[in-house]
Amino acid sequence: MAKKLMKGCEAIGEAAVKAGCKLFFGYPITPQNEIPEYMAHRLPQVGGTFVQAESEVAASNMIYGAAGSGERVFTSSSSPGISLMQEGISYIAGSELPVVIVNIMRAGPGLGGILPSQSDYFQATKGGGHGDYRLLVLAPWSVQEAADLVQDAFDLADFYRNPVMVLGDGLIGQMMEPVEFKPERTPCKPLAPKEWAATGCSGDRPTNIVNSLFLDPEVLERHNQKLKAKYDRMVRDEVRCASYGTDRPYDVLVVAYGTVARVSSTALDDLRGEGVDAALFRPITLFPFPHAELRAAAEKAQEVLVVELSTGQMIEDVRLALEGRKPIHFLGRQGGMLISPEAVAEKVKAIQASSAEVRRG
Amino acid sequence: MTTFDRRPDACAALAAPVVILVGHFGSGKSEIALNLALGFRARGEDVSIVDLDVVKPYFRCRQAREELRARGIRLVAPAGEHAHADLPIILPAIRSLLQRPPGRVLMDVGGDPVGARALGSLSDAVVPGATELLVVLNFLRPYTETVDEAVEMVRAIETAARLRATGLVSNTHLLAETTPATVVEGVQMAEATAARLQLPVVAAVADEPTARGLAGRTLPCPLLVLERLIRPPFEGTREQRKVGPLFVLN
Structure with a gap:
């Protein structure tokens, strides 16, 4: 495909579509409104669904539910909105579900302002929500790299069954650069069928349950250690x-x-x-x-x-x-x-x- | 001295006192508005530039406030902390500028029909005959990639603005990757769009290096040689960053 001149937000949206994402749930906030706008326009063209949630809290729970079905799911927001999503993100990590989250950072804290910032580094890399979990975090420096990393993010999320965040400062979302999407893209990770997905069960396989509640401390500790082993594999294999x-x-x-x-x-x-x-x-x-x-x-x-x-x-x-x-x-x-x-x-x-x-x- | 100060003839094709730029989000309205403002000013005109961009949060004309003032160009845009707000602020001064332009008035309207809606609220103040409503087209942008899409975009913008377009500006480019062929193909698509809409293509736009590559080729419309004023902070040579121009973000 020939190059197009795209805003970062548009390239991020198109990258998600190219990666096979059919579902977007989100809530508008500057400076990333062009992502939900793009998805609202584009997803119906590829048989997908766009839902504007009533808040970021709801959006993060919608991506949680949709990811449980094994579909490729995506949300985007900017700093204060990402803060509201943290509860859902922690549940998604705890339930080992793949989602892609884009944060186009604006200046904080609180409502702050709408201009570019990188002040959500701690939130992205050190937790954000509660519990012992990690996001895999990718940081593009150009519109083309944003498009490439968003596509990789879907593969990485599926491979690790973990939320992946693409973290861009406001400029990444708003500036325009030429972008190219390769017609035949090979996933950056080998992808297994999603046998864990909760797609409805007729009794021909064990029930798949999406869950982050483990009341037995021994079981929960084993779960935490399993997650830790996964993060260790990311540290070993995914550094860029x-x-x-x-x-x-x-x-x-x-x-x-x-x-x-x-x-x-x-x-x-x-x-x-x-x-x-x-x-x-x-x-x-x-x-x-x-x-x-x-x-x-x-x-x-x-x-x-x-x-x-x-x-x-x-x-x-x-x-x-x-x-x-x-x-x-x-x-x-x-x-x-x-x-x-x-x-x-x-x-x-x-x-x-x-x-x-x-x-x- | 920057390139635009040395190029007073770029605006000769536009006679109307009020020039309003509309178009798809990212089509190049602000860049063209700033270049035209500087061009008209270099011709010695009294110039006002109205920033009616209620769509994009960054890279708006208002962020060149000091640079415009230094060149004697009147900026009409939200001031103070409201300059950085993502609010649809429409200043009352705009209405009188449209009705009684003190000289040349350029208006940079927000992108898409959504942005043109702000203009729609002022449409009764627009004086027909004294106003050019120009639609900027870049056929390498999403949603205006074909003549059909461009026709649809122009009509949707006209509906939202409650005004009829008077001409098209061909601004097909890929920033630094633009070639003369990019411009020529863009003009051909703009001409096809113009024929469908029964409008003229009033200008084609090219940056200076591309314009040099176009020397010797005949275009069916005047060429506006544009200096790229709106740039992210990492672009441009040190010399370009030093002389201005209008790097338009805080």
Whole structure:
């Protein structure tokens, strides 16, 4: 198929349709309204169903029920709406059901504002809802990558029987870029028939039950350990990351995800002519976080700079990855204010200058 | 000095004092409105730009407030914290600008029939004959990929706006991946759409590199050479980011 010019939200919607998603339940919120709008228009064309729920709480329970039937199910929202969905998401994880959730982050906390942010990193990667569960979290930096990751998200959700979140800052949802969908797409995981699905039982097989209630503590502990083993497999098999400029020697390693990584890569391009040696490391999976890959990339650097549209959330995973091996600096904006390539470049230059001074002694 | 300051002739084809841009969501209305505003201003005109975009939450003309002011262009848009609200705010000043334009008035309307509905509430203030209602078309956008879809989009927008379109603007592009052939094919589809609707194609749009590639080709309509003003923060060269232009997000 030839390329089209798409907003991130439209590309995300079309990606879900291309992945065979027939069911969308959601509730509008800026800056991702174009996703439900697209699905409302598009799903009837492919024999699917769009339901605007009465709230995000209801939407998350609708995706819970629909996922139990084994269909590919999708919802999207933005930060405050994702907060409302947390109860349902915890139940979905506990019941081991595959759903795809897109969060186009806006600035918080509370109602906050409608401009871009990355302040839901903790919520996405460290829980959000109650209980010992994890989401597999994918973070695109372009509209094309958003389209690709949403399609992969459905395969990953089915493979692990676990909710998968695609986490984009507001820019990912609203900016336009050329996008291409491949006509024949191979799933990114081998997919087994959904023999667990609750599709109605005539007595010819044992009853399939969707459940997250385990009153017997021994049984519930075994369930938690089974989930943990699943998350361990994600950590072993699903880490994705990218780097930029790491093929040359560098003093400063910038770590950023989403569109902030795009801003940082522009900053590094600008710095190249100025004798500043810096490279970029970009986590694509936020859970599982690329600890070992980041550690390896940081080995060649003197200093590490984390850039985020928050007061510092991913930086905690960077600290865990580096275990004190390198000094870690931070640059962040909040409230919907963006970081410019110039601000990143200035910070990198300042870090490199002070680092060189220290080494000279 | 940016490219648009050096290009005062881009707007010659438009005579009406009021130029209203409507079209599908993402078709390029804001970008064209900003370029036209700067073009008219460079010709020495008194220019007002009305941001009536009640649809998209980012990348609206109002976010270029300072840059427009610096160039002596009047911006009519919600101010203060309301500039960042996702609320359908229609300022009372718009009505008088439509009825008694102090010079050139450009209006950037929100996308789709939904966005045009805001214009519908002002349709009684639109002076026929003194107003161009231009529908911007990009045939590489979802939902306006064929002539049939474009015709349907124009008619739906006219219904919501309670106004008749007076012309089409051909803006088929793929951002940096646009080729001269992209523009030529887009113009052909716009011409076919225009024939069905009995409207003229008043302009084709191309950015500067594409326009250079079009040199020597004859288009059936004037070419508006456009500078891309609305960009995410990571795009453009350092020089482009320094001189402005109007990076339109906070």
